[in-house]
Amino acid sequence: MIGLGLIGGSLLRAASAVGREAWGATASEADAATAAADGFDAGTDLVAALRRAAAQDALIVLAVPLTALDEVLRLVAEHAPGCLLTDVTSVKAPVLASVRRLAPANRFAGGHPMAGTAESGWRAGNAALFGGAAWVTCLEDDTDLAAWAEVSRLAIEVGAHVVPLTAGAHDEAVARISHLPHLLAAVLAAVGADGGPVAMALAAGSYTDGTRVAATRPELVRAMTEGNREALLPVLDDALGRLGAMRGSLASTGGLAATIKAGYEGAQALSRARQATPAGVRVDLSAPEAREGLRALGERGGRITGIAGDIAIGEVA
Amino acid sequence: MIGLGLIGGSLLRAASAVGREAWGATASEADAATAAADGFDAGTDLVAALRRAAAQDALIVLAVPLTALDEVLRLVAEHAPGCLLTDVTSVKAPVLASVRRLAPANRFAGGHPMAGTAESGWRAGNAALFGGAAWVTCLEDDTDLAAWAEVSRLAIEVGAHVVPLTAGAHDEAVARISHLPHLLAAVLAAVGADGGPVAMALAAGSYTDGTRVAATRPELVRAMTEGNREALLPVLDDALGRLGAMRGSLASTGGLAATIKAGYEGAQALSRARQATPAGVRVDLSAPEAREGLRALGERGGRITGIAGDIAIGEVA
Numbered sequence A, B: 001m002i003g004l005g006l007i008g009g010s011l012l013r014a015a016s017a018v019g020r021e022a023w024g025a026t027a028s029e030a031d032a033a034t035a036a037a038d039g040f041d042a043g044t045d046l047v048a049a050l051r052r053a054a055a056q057d058a059l060i061v062l063a064v065p066l067t068a069l070d071e072v073l074r075l076v077a078e079h080a081p082g083c084l085l086t087d088v089t090s091v092k093a094p095v096l097a098s099v100r101r102l103a104p105a106n107r108f109a110g111g112h113p114m115a116g117t118a119e120s121g122w123r124a125g126n127a128a129l130f131g132g133a134a135w136v137t138c139l140e141d142d143t144d145l146a147a148w149a150e151v152s153r154l155a156i157e158v159g160a161h162v163v164p165l166t167a168g169a170h171d172e173a174v175a176r177i178s179h180l181p182h183l184l185a186a187v188l189a190a191v192g193a194d195g196g197p198v199a200m201a202l203a204a205g206s207y208t209d210g211t212r213v214a215a216t217r218p219e220l221v222r223a224m225t226e227g228n229r230e231a232l233l234p235v236l237d238d239a240l241g242r243l244g245a246m247r248g249s250l251a252s253t254g255g256l257a258a259t260i261k262a263g264y265e266g267a268q269a270l271s272r273a274r275q276a277t278p279a280g281v282r283v284d285l286s287a288p289e290a291r292e293g294l295r296a297l298g299e300r301g302g303r304i305t306g307i308a309g310d311i312a313i314g315e316v317a
Helices: A006-017 A029-037 A046-056 A066-079 A093-102 A145-157 A167-193 A196-202 A205-215 A218-227 A229-252 A257-275 A290-299 B006-017 B029-037 B046-056 B066-079 B093-102 B145-157 B167-193 B196-202 B205-215 B218-227 B229-252 B257-275 B290-299
Strands: A060-062 A084-087 A111-113 A134-138 A161-165 A279-284 A303-308 A311-316 B060-062 B085-087 B111-113 B134-138 B161-165 B279-284 B303-308 B311-316
Touching: A006 A029, A046 A066, A060 A066, A066 A093, A066 A218, A084 A145, A093 A167, A111 A145, A134 A145, A134 A167, A134 B196, A145 A161, A145 A290, A145 A303, A161 A167, A161 A290, A161 B196, A167 A196, A167 A205, A167 A218, A167 A229, A167 A290, A167 B167, A167 B196, A167 B205, A167 B229, A167 B257, A196 B134, A196 B161, A196 B167, A196 B257, A196 B290, A205 B167, A205 B205, A205 B257, A218 A229, A218 B257, A229 A257, A229 B167, A229 B229, A257 B167, A257 B196, A257 B205, A257 B218, A279 A290, A290 A303, A290 A311, A290 B196, B006 B029, B046 B066, B060 B066, B066 B093, B066 B218, B093 B167, B111 B145, B134 B145, B134 B167, B145 B161, B145 B290, B145 B303, B161 B167, B161 B290, B167 B196, B167 B205, B167 B218, B167 B229, B167 B290, B218 B229, B229 B257, B279 B290, B290 B303, B290 B311
Parallel strands: A060 A084, A134 A161, B060 B085, B134 B161
Antiparallel strands: A111 A134, A161 A303, A279 A311, A303 A311, B111 B134, B161 B303, B279 B311, B303 B311
């Protein structure tokens, strides 16, 4: 585990808890000291951790911020070029590009656990963080299926279910359901606060719900939104187009029916997706169409919940 | 109580619970029958309820949707023109204009309890709905202070604290902290659902928080947002301006620091307002500057928590 913040720290705990031999390194002396005091195999020597990974043919998990990734990838390429590599960063295409450029010898399957809180650092983590969460594991045309399966097994062992997607499909989806929400929350929080003390005094559920994630550490929000620029721009344009049309309609006819109806239907779509009864699926990882089958499952909102030998077991509504 | 939906039904319960003689009428036969079966004095004869109010010099509370208000006001003017009147509608300037036009003889102080759920109808209500909630009671230049105090006493008796504001100040603030959140939630829910099953499968906290109120009944959201058009348009323009600037910045320099920082500071402003230690204030309602003092208190985020004789007792941070 390289990086022992909220996600890396939680994963070191969770992997240890399920019986894996796991060790971690972080540039933060405070996080390393606390993790070691908590009884985990953790330190600040990244190179030593990577050399040990190389010696034991371990899976390396990069849990550092996007801004620190390139530097760490150079160390990986130098000290552990034979290791299987994954990451837990919230954007996937930029990470894939960096890995191809800086650590081309490593087998790689990117990942993103859809879990987190507004907090950060080792102390914020816990072994149960991934329980019930979706964990995207990326499957490009050239991703080694065995590498993908090994990364996915780790995600499943720590309690998550796996959503197989390409990096591009992941980035497009999270632009909609994670990055746009953060940016709209920021705008709402700014417009609300401009209303002064009276607006704050009257703020109730719709405002506190809508602004909750605006309290996230700004550098984390910047890293994920700015890092996903390419996928985010068209999504932002979609939102701006809808808001502009709504503004025009309110100013001219005074009507907001179309906007509000579309939003209501969107809310129903989420509700339906969460209440749907899934059917079981099995994907034979040794079959020639396995890659396409897995990605199609992810695109349809399905998930892998177990991998037994060559068989991935999952469900889709 | 005219109207026995979520708010009117909760207020009939709450007023009865604190020992007031209270009765209600609603156009909904189902709500009237359920309320009566629950042991409340409720029926469908609005005229009879208003005549009884006139005979007993009762306070009339209009708890009907904005779209039904004018029709009810005509009945009030005909059958109970001497009664003190208030309402619980979520926009205040349009209601004030309707009252001035259709029931000019009635003394009137408008109100808005900042309480509610996504549910509606008698069955959704409960006597504790207003506990701890802000309840705006409106104080225009020509509002009778005794009328304002009587309406405010009802709000305080059922567990709310009172925020004295003009209708205009109320409408401006709720445009920011209630109507804009509903519209942004609608846009987010529509853009998210456009991402298909994979977006719904990956949706986590930021998305579910940000879209929660999009599940509100569309006609309720339309009534409040369309009814507050005048105050809402400049607030929407503020939000659109910020989003447009953000989009431009992401496309050109790739930076979102300004947007995210402003949102973070907005979130801190709400947090500070909620954690501030208030100081006690007293307003002598018989003093010539009472009206200005009350409105200034509301504008500063303060509240009235008790009225004893001519003294309004409150607090402000």
